[in-house]
Structures are given as structure tokens and as C-alpha cells.
Amino acid sequence: MQLYIYLRQGMAAVTKGMGSQQIVLHNRYFDAHNDYLGMFHFIIEKNIAVPMEEALFLHIMKQARQWGMVVYEQDWLIYSYLNVTEMQINVTNARTWLLSMERAAR
Numbered sequence: 001m002q003l004y005i006y007l008r009q010g011m012a013a014v015t016k017g018m019g020s021q022q023i024v025l026h027n028r029y030f031d032a033h034n035d036y037l038g039m040f041h042f043i044i045e046k047n048i049a050v051p052m053e054e055a056l057f058l059h060i061m062k063q064a065r066q067w068g069m070v071v072y073e074q075d076w077l078i079y080s081y082l083n084v085t086e087m088q089i090n091v092t093n094a095r096t097w098l099l100s101m102e103r104a105a106r
Contacts, residue, residue, distance in 0.1 A: 015067040024071040025064055029080045043093060045084045050097055057104030074101055 015023065030042065030049040040056040042049040051057070064072060077098075081087045087094045 011063075011067045018068075021068070022070040023064070023068045024073065025069050026073045026075060029076040043084055043086045045086065048080050048083050050080050050084050050087060050093070051100065052093065052096055054100035054104055057101050061104050072105065 030036070030051060032044045032047050032049045034042075034049055036042075036051070036056055036059075037049065040051055040053045040059075042051050044050075061069075061072065081094060087097070
């Protein structure tokens, strides 16, 4: 079965189709129109949404572990920080965001 067919069936099908391969997930940044907006609190500015709840990262980690994920890379941290004013003017926001990822990953 080709990869695009697996993708249309969801990540569980992709994981099964890959056999015993380990999965590394990469997330550039959360878009201002992402699927999690109604479920978790974000600070949104321009095209970026910065998650403010550990629950989001716990959700991602739990789901991704079931797929066989061994690494989750939250990339573009500096881009999110520099382009969302609330991250710069309120140090608590940046701290909450980064510690939420850290605790969920643990």
C-alpha cells in the first residue's frame, strides 16, 4: 500500500504500515487556525498560536506514543517568541509555554 493511502487513513495506519520503524515528529509552530483552538488555550498573534496549557502537550505526547513516537521536536521556538508580543512583555507566558512542553515530554 502506498504512503498516501496510509495517510488518508490516519497516523495509526501509517504506523502499522511502517512496521517496527520508530517515529520522529516535527512541529514547526502552531498555526493561528489549528485544530486544537477549541480544546486548549492559546495566545494568538499574526499567524502563530502559542499554547498555554500543558494539557495540549500531554494530549500530543499520549497520542504520539501510541503511534510509536520516540522523539517530538517542537521547532521554531525563537520564531514564535519573537513574533508573539505577549511572549516578550510577560515573562510568565514564555515560562509557562516552555515548561508545559518539558513536563509533558517527561
